[in-house]
Amino acid sequence: MPDAATEPAKRGRPRRGPDPERFREIVDAAAEVFLEKGYSATSIQDISDRVGILKGSLYHYVRSKEDFLYRIIKDVYDEAIDDIRKIGEGEQEPLARLAAFIRAHVRFAAAHLTAYTIQLREFEQLSAERREEIRQGGETYVEALQAILEDGQAAGLVDASLQVRLASIIITGELNSMTRWYSPKGSLEPDQLADVYVGMVLTSVASEAAVTKAGGVEALRTEFALGQG
Amino acid sequence: MPDAATEPAKRGRPRRGPDPERFREIVDAAAEVFLEKGYSATSIQDISDRVGILKGSLYHYVRSKEDFLYRIIKDVYDEAIDDIRKIGEGEQEPLARLAAFIRAHVRFAAAHLTAYTIQLREFEQLSAERREEIRQGGETYVEALQAILEDGQAAGLVDASLQVRLASIIITGELNSMTRWYSPKGSLEPDQLADVYVGMVLTSVASEAAVTKAGGVEALRTEFALGQG
Amino acid sequence: MPDAATEPAKRGRPRRGPDPERFREIVDAAAEVFLEKGYSATSIQDISDRVGILKGSLYHYVRSKEDFLYRIIKDVYDEAIDDIRKIGEGEQEPLARLAAFIRAHVRFAAAHLTAYTIQLREFEQLSAERREEIRQGGETYVEALQAILEDGQAAGLVDASLQVRLASIIITGELNSMTRWYSPKGSLEPDQLADVYVGMVLTSVASEAAVTKAGGVEALRTEFALGQG
Amino acid sequence: MPDAATEPAKRGRPRRGPDPERFREIVDAAAEVFLEKGYSATSIQDISDRVGILKGSLYHYVRSKEDFLYRIIKDVYDEAIDDIRKIGEGEQEPLARLAAFIRAHVRFAAAHLTAYTIQLREFEQLSAERREEIRQGGETYVEALQAILEDGQAAGLVDASLQVRLASIIITGELNSMTRWYSPKGSLEPDQLADVYVGMVLTSVASEAAVTKAGGVEALRTEFALGQG
DNA sequence: AATGAATGAGTTTTCATTCAT
């Protein structure tokens, strides 16, 4: 019986595939360009120029331009799903959970600004199959938000007359719209922005009881603020 | 009776440019396709297919593909400016003006859904010159909104601690995000949607005094509603 | 009621599509190059050079390089099917029909030398769907030939011990191999070549009775010749 | 005694090239793919996939893609030349030699089916120099066959009116066409196929005298058969 | 012997635009 330890690894293929760090570097370059020019208006040449290699060389890493978009969106989408799952673990009170949700969302968008913005803007450019595949992933922000608002209504803390589905869509749009102007280079920290969002969103849905409990709208508007950033 | 065969259809005037009705038809077709596929991903062929003519024929109406985008955005932008100017004429009370502003904005977005959506999404695809030219046009929604909020603060009806510039941007994003999901084919009428927006936005910025004056947040939330949809 | 005679033709589209003569010209150019270099080794550039236009211009006529191959093969295949159908109409005697079949086949191959050669060589380069579609077309030369040989056996004129399916394949290969060397520029006329083929093929399958009836193999070999070339 | 440390592993001889067995393996893989897809349509990637290594690694064995084709064709061509030389050694009678020639050819084609098919199909894809070099090699099948037929005519056993050059080309095409359909996986053994070919070819060229001598065409058709396969 | 990154030149295809009719 041959000694397994001295026997060479099965002919040929360890086949590691491309270096994951280099791959990340390249996908990040693609994301930057997509953000600046838009996916469709970006050429493979634009990406390779940014990386500093020839355009043909990119096909070591992907099979098509769409693969770049897919990678960017898939990754941020998966992280977003994780993010949504973590929200509310711990927080019991609906308004506190709502505040936590908003803060988490703002932090997430700020932390993954490029990729998250691309996801919002360019999702429809993916092939139908890939859109479908990605959507299977899990609960969306809208759905999570809706659940919180429903809990809030049950607890009498969210205006009972609110159409929660519609409100969830509106609030999600409100939060997502930060990707249209927010820049990490500015002086506004994510938590400061979150404070503003939390204050505005909470008062926009709070019930009479919730306002009273907080000691008025203005009090409610700062109740969940982290304060000075 | 004159000979119909030799007489040109329209009385006297030599036809200088293309038939404006046909032009509108074609620009509308372009807008539809831009909305569906995005400007950059749309080819001249896509547009001509939609119209039912050959692509070369489009150059009777425009000098370049960008001209279509320019026409669409310029027109809706100009109308938006008009829209903004009209708001508040008449309304004296800041919260009433804020409500009127929101309603007008929702109505406008709903009425010009395709063009307004394109303007939001594709403005950056215009040449720098045209972007500049269009921006000269007049006050933006954000600026108009900011002015109203400032008046509201002066009148003690808007939370004095609110960062009005930031709030204006957030609220505008919130309103504009309706273009991402609203459809005139759905059962939700623009005024019904406006009612929801008005309620949420007003309570999100109202001062303690404003809430008290209205008889509570829930009352404030319906004070400016048109009601039954 | 409007007068149909004076009413203009329905807006826009007579849409004739490309000039069929020009199209033929271009497909013929493609066929020439495919013959010289092989389909896969031919670039779109090669074809456009032959035609004398830019490569992009070819896409007025086809949607892909494969379309050229399809057109060439489809057309010659359809004609071949027609050809096969016509053979034997009239001829009653099996050996006479066999001779007629061979002559027709040689004439056909000579008359469509380029396209028929391409069909034989490059059929497998078509997509699976197109191969399938074309094969649906009708009876092949092999099948037609087999039928004739079976009739010949029934009439006692073809060697009873002959495996007709195999013989049909062999004879078809023999006939088709002329595409590997035949040139219309040479001095050998199609009918002269057919005379040789007829003589060789008939004697290669004839029964004893057929030979006797003809007055010997050498007599049989010239019985169906057109003679003087 | 030489210093073992400086001496290469294998006794004396420095290793010049790659392992010949591995080389054969790789060339065979290339041949398989060339057969399936055609030379021009095959990429180096296709070959390396078949072997199970990366494409860059193939350049340890060859200097270019064409080298694969050259190796395949050169080898089979040289063997074919040998094959042709051996034919007729021993056989004295022209028809017996013709039968032996056909049998040898069929056996050869069956034994080297892949390489021989590639040689027939892809010879023209070699560079002009290599085509020239290979052609220098020796007598071709057509020439050998022509010589036999001429001997046959001299002996009165081949139809005197036969154009032997043309007949040789036709018969060679007939034999070679087996590469278009023959498969060693089928139930037809090479010698069975050779029996059919021998019978058909001999009767297709035999003189009256040869037929009479054999006792009729049908007798002639089986005279050189090996019989049951 | 093999890997995997990269090259550079090529391929097929797309597409905005022009223009004679």
Added chain:
DNA sequence: AATGAATGAAAACTCATTCAT
């Protein structure tokens, strides 16, 4: 007003080949 042929430039993608490791 529209056609349809063509252009010319650029797009996405392919691929034989090289090379440092």
